[in-house]
Amino acid sequence: MANIYLPYGTTEGQTAKIAEYISDVVRAHGHSADAADIKQAGDSIPNGYDAVIVGASVHMGKHEDYVRDFVRKNSAALGRLPSALFSVSLAAHGDAENAESYVEKFEAETGWRPAQVGLFGGALLYTQYGFLKRHVMKKIASDKGTLDTDTSHDYVYTEWDGVRRFAEDFLNRL
Numbered sequence: 001m002a003n004i005y006l007p008y009g010t011t012e013g014q015t016a017k018i019a020e021y022i023s024d025v026v027r028a029h030g031h032s033a034d035a036a037d038i039k040q041a042g043d044s045i046p047n048g049y050d051a052v053i054v055g056a057s058v059h060m061g062k063h064e065d066y067v068r069d070f071v072r073k074n075s076a077a078l079g080r081l082p083s084a085l086f087s088v089s090l091a092a093h094g095d096a097e098n099a100e101s102y103v104e105k106f107e108a109e110t111g112w113r114p115a116q117v118g119l120f121g122g123a124l125l126y127t128q129y130g131f132l133k134r135h136v137m138k139k140i141a142s143d144k145g146t147l148d149t150d151t152s153h154d155y156v157y158t159e160w161d162g163v164r165r166f167a168e169d170f171l172n173r174l
């Protein structure tokens with residue numbers, strides 16, 4: 001049985017949901033998992049874990065700075081233990097090239113080249129954004145053409161089957 005740590009960064013909560021979902025998949029396979037918001041859990045990987053899956057979301061073209069700092073600080077452990085990254089963005093829904101470029105930038109900034117990377121669609125939470133954010137996000141969505149623009153609804157583009165496969169692939173590699 002493996003003990004897996006899932007530190008993540010999240011701004012509006014979708015990456016947290018995905019980390020919890022991966023934890024559920026891991027547990028369903030008889031392993032143990034702890035998802036932890038880096039903002040609360042701190043910037044170290046606690047002792048006793050056999051593998052690490054880091055999650056982060058993209059805003060204004062980049063992942064959270066504190067996740068970048070977490071990865072830099074823990075580069076020795078991430079190099080030693082089986083590890084993976086999952087990146088949450090709207091680009092991952094229909095604009096794979098951009099979604100990959102965010103990860104390339106993150107890898108260049110951290111020096112960490114995870115053996116496995118998951119690119120997952122995020123959420124457009126129009127009803128939870130303030131006026132300005134809603135306006136900006138609607139403009140971005142309408143420019144993209146692949147995203148919804150009715151601001152009276154929220155939209156989740158995460159493909160949960162893909163998240164499950166990512167988790168199972170990770171377990172198979174352990």
Ligand SMILES: Cc1cc2nc3c(=O)[nH]c(=O)nc-3n(C[C@H](O)[C@H](O)[C@H](O)COP(=O)(O)O)c2cc1C
Pocket residue numbers: 009010011012013014015016057058059060061062088089090091092121122123124125133137
């Ligand atoms: C202000 C703002 C800026 C964003 N910028 C980008 C972006 O540059 N590229 C992108 O692909 N997605 C972008 N997104 C979409 C987020 O990645 C998506 O909403 C994701 O679900 C956020 O995950 P989180 O809730 O875990 O923070 C942006 C979202 C917001 C609200």
